[in-house]
Amino acid sequence: MTPRPDRTAPRVTATTPWRPLVVLGATLVLAACQRHAPVDPAASTAATVAAPVAVTALRDIPACPAGASVMEGWNDRAPPRRIFGNTWYVGTCGLAAVLVTSDQGHVLIDGGTTPAGPLIEANIRTLGFDPQDVKYLLNSHEHYDHAAGLAHLQAATGAPLLARSPAVATLRNGRSDRSDPQFLEEGSAFPAVAEVMAIGDDEVVRVGPLALTAHATPGHAPGGTSWTWRSCEAGRCLDIAYTDSVSAISDAQYRYLDHPQMVEAFRRGLDTLAALPCDVHVTPHPLGSNLFIRLQGDAATPLVQPGACRRYAQMGHTQLDTRLAEEAAGRAP
Numbered sequence: 001m002t003p004r005p006d007r008t009a010p011r012v013t014a015t016t017p018w019r020p021l022v023v024l025g026a027t028l029v030l031a032a033c034q035r036h037a038p039v040d041p042a043a044s045t046a047a048t049v050a051a052p053v054a055v056t057a058l059r060d061i062p063a064c065p066a067g068a069s070v071m072e073g074w075n076d077r078a079p080p081r082r083i084f085g086n087t088w089y090v091g092t093c094g095l096a097a098v099l100v101t102s103d104q105g106h107v108l109i110d111g112g113t114t115p116a117g118p119l120i121e122a123n124i125r126t127l128g129f130d131p132q133d134v135k136y137l138l139n140s141h142e143h144y145d146h147a148a149g150l151a152h153l154q155a156a157t158g159a160p161l162l163a164r165s166p167a168v169a170t171l172r173n174g175r176s177d178r179s180d181p182q183f184l185e186e187g188s189a190f191p192a193v194a195e196v197m198a199i200g201d202d203e204v205v206r207v208g209p210l211a212l213t214a215h216a217t218p219g220h221a222p223g224g225t226s227w228t229w230r231s232c233e234a235g236r237c238l239d240i241a242y243t244d245s246v247s248a249i250s251d252a253q254y255r256y257l258d259h260p261q262m263v264e265a266f267r268r269g270l271d272t273l274a275a276l277p278c279d280v281h282v283t284p285h286p287l288g289s290n291l292f293i294r295l296q297g298d299a300a301t302p303l304v305q306p307g308a309c310r311r312y313a314q315m316g317h318t319q320l321d322t323r324l325a326e327e328a329a330g331r332a333p
Contacts, residue, residue: 057126064093070287074145075115080123081295084280084303085231086210087240089291090123092116095145096286098242099124100229104208105135108153109227109242110146110284114191117149121156131156135207138214140244140284141221142167142176148190160195162205164216167223171196179222181250181262217273219266219320220245226269228276241278241309245285246270246316248323250333256320257327266320274313281308 061079073093080090083098091097095112097120106129111117124131134157140146142163150161150171163171170176174192176183199205201216212229224244231240248256248266256263280303283289289312294303327333 061126064292068093068287070094070285074113075119077119077122078286078292080127083231083282083291083295084238084240085233087229087231087280088127088129089282089286089295090120090127091286092119094285094287096242096282096284096291097123097149098282099127099129099134100210100212100231101129102208102210105210106133107136107138107205107207107210107212108134108157108159109138109212110140111137111149111151111153113145114148114152117152117156120149120153132158134159136205137161138205138212138227139163139167139171139223139225140227140242141224142170142180143182143221144188144190146284147171147193150193151191154193154195160197161193162197162199162214164201164214164223164225165198166218167221167225168196168198170223176221178254179262181220181248181254181256184251184253215269215272215276216265217244217246217269219262219269219316220247220249222262224269226273226276228278231280238279238304239277240280240282241276242282242284243273243276243278243289243309243312245283245288246273246312246319248316248320252333254333255327256324263320263324267317270313270316270320273316274310276309278309279304281305281312 058079061077064073064078074095076093078091078093080088083089086101088099088101090099092112095116096110097112098109100107112120121131137150137153137159139150139161154161161171171193175189182188199214201214203214205212210229212227215226215228217224217226226241226243228239228241230237281289282291286292290301293301
């Protein structure tokens with residue numbers, strides 16, 4: 001795809017990681033956090049855009065059913081809503097997509113399945129934002145359930161997709177290779193994305209006042225990437241962490257014990273996850289971080305939960321250790 005004339009190469013700059021407090025609770029097996037680059041709070045405050053939400057349109061979107069599992073609702077439109085400040089949920093009931101907005105352009109993370117792509121576009125419009133104002137697409141990892149809708153969203157926005165180098169070929173081809181633990185899973189192919197640009201670990205994607213940092217979190221997939229940024233609302237600023245999956249699952253042939261470099265990288269990602277500043281924790285599967293419940297404002301399950309990324313990282317370590325022990329015992333994947 002030929003980008004619009006105002007497109008330029010991604011404004012990315014290497015940053016020195018920092019390690020403040022981590023926050024929030026997590027469930028299930030689907031995300032990872034990492035280090036975050038400091039962002040000017042004043043710039044973040046300026047980036048908080050109030051969307052002219054179409055209230056009537058929102059009323060026509062059914063709420064996601066309570067009690068659903070993490071494997072349900074992937075292709076069911078969720079009501080779009082503000083997460084915090086200039087950060088908005090625009091995904092489905094089972095697959096997250098997050099829009100980070102500013103008056104100089106927006107950034108969209110993840111595209112869901114092929115049917116989910118148009119639903120994400122519709123949610124962006126329902127909130128009152130123009131998809132053509134999205135300057136960059138980002139991705140958590142290169143599996144069907146988070147990448148298949150990106151081709152549609154690139155056509156709708158004209159935005160290039162930025163990804164770490166291990167994911168670039170898969171995103172361009174719509175098909176992974178044996179480096180992916182889930183390579184042989186049925187139905188894993190997805191529509192190829194025409195324009196994919198490589199970025200490095202710990203680099204910052206900038207659009208006006210927005211600054212989103214990429215963190216390498218491979219293991220669930222070779223190109224696994226977590227994203228962090230800062231959002232402000234009414235003078236209060238929070239660190240947002242959109243964290244990739246940490247589940248050590250595979251097709252019937254892949255053994256993590258046969259790929260020690262992947263295991264080492266997996267553990268590094270989990271360690272940095274534990275040190276992330278993540279006042280607000282969001283996972284590619286929203287139920288993996290109880291996001292919808294936390295957005296309800298219930299004091300018993302608040303949006304901000306101290307220690308979330310640390311707990312989530314520990315869960316990932318435990319699951320990886322269990323998987324390796326099962327392989328050593330001769331159990332099939």
